[in-house]
Amino acid sequence: MILSFMTDPAFLENIVRILFVFVLIAAAFILSTRNIASLLTVYTVQSLLLVLIATFLYLMEGNQTLLEIAVLTLVTKVLLIPFFINLIGEKIKISRDMKFNYLEPTSSLLVSMALILLAYVFVSGFFDEVILGKLFFIGAVIGLSLTLMGMLVIFSRRKVITKAIGYLTMENGVLLFGIFVADLPFIIEILIVIDLMILILLTTILATGLDSTIEEYHQRLQTLKIWSGREH
Amino acid sequence: MNASFLLFTLLNTGFVLLISPLFMSLIKKVKAYTQGRKGPRLLQSYSDLRKLMQKEVVYSPNSSGIMRITPYLNLAVLLLATLFIPIVFIPEAPAGIGNIIVFLYLLAIERFFTALCGLDAGSTFGGMGSSRLMSLSAVIEPTMIIAFAALAYVLKTVNFHEMFAITAGSTIPESPTLALISISLFIIIIVETGRIPVDNPATHLELTMINEAMILEQSGKNLALIELAHAVKQTILMAVLINILAPWGLATELTFTGIVVSCLYFLVKASLLAGLIGLFESSIAKMRLFRLPGFYMMAFFFSALTILMEVFA
Numbered sequence: 001m002i003l004s005f006m007t008d009p010a011f012l013e014n015i016v017r018i019l020f021v022f023v024l025i026a027a028a029f030i031l032s033t034r035n036i037a038s039l040l041t042v043y044t045v046q047s048l049l050l051v052l053i054a055t056f057l058y059l060m061e062g063n064q065t066l067l068e069i070a071v072l073t074l075v076t077k078v079l080l081i082p083f084f085i086n087l088i089g090e091k092i093k094i095s096r097d098m099k100f101n102y103l104e105p106t107s108s109l110l111v112s113m114a115l116i117l118l119a120y121v122f123v124s125g126f127f128d129e130v131i132l133g134k135l136f137f138i139g140a141v142i143g144l145s146l147t148l149m150g151m152l153v154i155f156s157r158r159k160v161i162t163k164a165i166g167y168l169t170m171e172n173g174v175l176l177f178g179i180f181v182a183d184l185p186f187i188i189e190i191l192i193v194i195d196l197m198i199l200i201l202l203t204t205i206l207a208t209g210l211d212s213t214i215e216e217y218h219q220r221l222q223t224l225k226i227w228s229g230r231e232h
Numbered sequence: 233m234n235a236s237f238l239l240f241t242l243l244n245t246g247f248v249l250l251i252s253p254l255f256m257s258l259i260k261k262v263k264a265y266t267q268g269r270k271g272p273r274l275l276q277s278y279s280d281l282r283k284l285m286q287k288e289v290v291y292s293p294n295s296s297g298i299m300r301i302t303p304y305l306n307l308a309v310l311l312l313a314t315l316f317i318p319i320v321f322i323p324e325a326p327a328g329i330g331n332i333i334v335f336l337y338l339l340a341i342e343r344f345f346t347a348l349c350g351l352d353a354g355s356t357f358g359g360m361g362s363s364r365l366m367s368l369s370a371v372i373e374p375t376m377i378i379a380f381a382a383l384a385y386v387l388k389t390v391n392f393h394e395m396f397a398i399t400a401g402s403t404i405p406e407s408p409t410l411a412l413i414s415i416s417l418f419i420i421i422i423v424e425t426g427r428i429p430v431d432n433p434a435t436h437l438e439l440t441m442i443n444e445a446m447i448l449e450q451s452g453k454n455l456a457l458i459e460l461a462h463a464v465k466q467t468i469l470m471a472v473l474i475n476i477l478a479p480w481g482l483a484t485e486l487t488f489t490g491i492v493v494s495c496l497y498f499l500v501k502a503s504l505l506a507g508l509i510g511l512f513e514s515s516i517a518k519m520r521l522f523r524l525p526g527f528y529m530m531a532f533f534f535s536a537l538t539i540l541m542e543v544f545a
Contacts, residue, residue: 017408021541025415028533032526106526109533116540138541 012060013135019053020142023176024116027149030169031112032105034096036161040085043165046172047077053139054179065186069179072186076193081168084200088161099158099213108156112149119144127181136180143177146170158213164203171196236486240323241315247495248314248471252463253277255470255506259427262510277463284456292353292449302349303450303457306342310464313338316392317471319498320491321483322400323393330393332380339424342465343369346458350446357438361445364521368430368442371525372423375532379416382538383476386410392472399479409538410476416538417473419531425466427509429519429527440518467502474501 026046033039054070057063103111123140132140150173153166171192178189257277264271291299315325316335328334343365350362386407387395399410423430426443436444447458475482481497483490519527 014408018411021408021411024537025412025534028530032530104526106529109529113533113536113540116537120540 009060012056016053016056016060016135017138019049019056020138023049023053023142023146023172027146027169028109028112030153030165031108031149031156034098034105036089036095036097036159039097039162039165040082040089043168044078044082046169047073047081050172050175050179051078053176057179066179068186069175069189072189072193073175076197077168077172081196081200085161085164085203088203092161094159094161097157097159097162101156101158103152103156108152112145112152115148115152116141116145119148132181139180140177143173143175143180146173146176149173160203160214163214164199167199168196234324237323237325237329239486240318240321240325243320243491244318245311245314247320248464248467249311249460251499251502252460252467253281255467255502256459256463258503258506259510259513262507263514266511266514277459281456281460284459285453287452289452289454292355294354295352295449298345298348298352299449300454302345302352303454303461305345306461307457307464309338309342309345310461310468313342314464314468317468317475318393318396318482319471319475320494321486322397323486325393330391332384332390332392335392336376336380339465340373342461346443346446349450353449355449357441357445357448360438361442361448364442365446368423368521368524372420372528372531375416375528375535376420378532378539379413379420379535382409382413382416382535382542385539385542386413396475396479396482397484399476400482400484402479407542409541412534412538412541414473414477416531416535417469417476419527421466421469421473421509422512423528423531424469425462428513429516430524432518470502470505471498474498474505 023046026042026049029042030039030046033042051070051074054066054073058066058070120141123137123144127137127140147170150166150168150170153169154163155166157163157166174192175189254274254277257272257274260276261271261274313335316330316338347362347365350358350365352358383395384390386409387398389395389398421427426433431442431444432440433444435441436448438445443462447455450458478501481494481501483494
């Protein structure tokens with residue numbers, strides 16, 4: 001009974017659409033949440049939603065790569081990366097990011113609405129909705145919107161740790177876009193994930209500066225004379 | 233007016249009046265549990281109302297007729313609004329009943345008279361509360377309109393009765409975008425019923441109160457009516473969210489079993505929602521007045537996003 005439900009394409013398509021909505025909700029929370037622990041939780045949930053989307057698409061299409069992507073995303077973005085960032089969080093002992101560049105969360109939300117519209121216009125310029133299929137078209141729009149919203153997080157937040165989460169959100173958007181449009185080869189996805197792991201590792205190593213803003217970070221590096229090689 | 237609508241009027245209004253105070257106590261109870269306290273009895277709100285009903289009403293010498301009619305008018309307006317939100321079954325309603333725009337105006341009338349009543353006695357607190365309520369209303373009103381417009385757009389009707397008939401016939405939410413609207417509706421419940429983070433119903437601090445400030449001059453039976461109206465408002469707003477997102481069990485035809493099942497289902501779902509509201513209130517701090525538009529913006533964002541997704545996707 002349950003299995004017959006799970007193989008019905010219309011049912012699966014509906015579930016994927018609902019997951020899209022939740023991905024957008026998570027993105028909105030990433031844009032506006034100030035608490036770093038919550039931010040990390042929302043990122044983890046968003047990654048988990050991507051895992052589910054890839055799994056349901058696999059059930060619909062039967063493409064093995066989708067399943068591999070789902071497993072890889074689950075291991076890296078749901079388990080490893082949040083674990084590392086959590087380590088950083090414990091080290092730097094800051095719980096909230098109250099500093100914003102140019103845009104407060106309220107205006108970020110408004111701008112992100114414009115970004116979604118922009119993504120729609122852009123995607124519809126490149127891909128035909130009829131050829132791509134409605135579900136894949138929405139997936140592409142949401143993937144691109146998520147990338148732009150991640151960019152907005154990097155642009156509007158000042159703390160390095162939140163900027164890192166913005167970067168990770170951007171990558172989630174790229175993954176979503178890749179799943180629905182580009183038929184992302186598995187090897188490229190692995191390379192991206194390795195990239196991300198290195199980013200997070202580096203961020204962990206440089207954790208001493210993460211409780212600062214970018215400007216303060218430069219200041220600290222200069223005070224410590226790290227770049228000039230001289231002892232302080 | 234047909235017989236089924238007359239029956240609906242009696243049953244729906246009676247049911248809402250009967251169960252509304254229960255959810256007020258339930259929210260208090262959940263909040264108390266999260267704070268490690270035992271909290272009031274579940275029937276505490278009923279005995280509070282009964283006690284207030286037996287007390288005499290004291291009017292300020294400066295107050296006018298507004299102070300006298302507001303409690304009755306508010307309750308009457310909200311009971312009328314109750315007819316717009318079917319809970320027991322969906323009747324064949326006369327034209328106009330169930331219309332979203334009229335519903336919004338009914339809520340606006342209630343708000344307007346509450347604010348007027350706050351000003352009427354001439355006390356400092358009342359005026360301050362009214363001024364705050366009106367400032368916040370100016371911000372939440374467009375958000376509410378957008379949220380309900382999105383609802384009307386998704387379900388292709390402006391009538392609550394027809395909306396519920398559509399959602400009641402589906403096993404999963406009619407459209408994925410309804411999940412987005414439900415967040416907006418949740419925020420609207422929080423704002424309209426004056427709960428944390430917008431207002432703190434448990435305090436009498438001049439720094440935080442909005443709704444409490446306006447009813448500070450009310451006493452006795454009038455206070456009971458205002459409290460009851462507040463509870464009714466909360467229940468009907470909760471019913472909008474429940475019947476849109478989780479309409480299971482709502483009777484579409486007039487049968488005895490259908491009505492009983494429908495009432496029981498609603499009681500369970502509304503209790504869960506009340507628990508959720510209590511948890512939400514416990515997990516968030518009261519916001520500063522000037523940060524509230526940011527909170528409303530969340531509701532606006534999700535409603536506008538719904539329309540965007542429905543139009544383009």
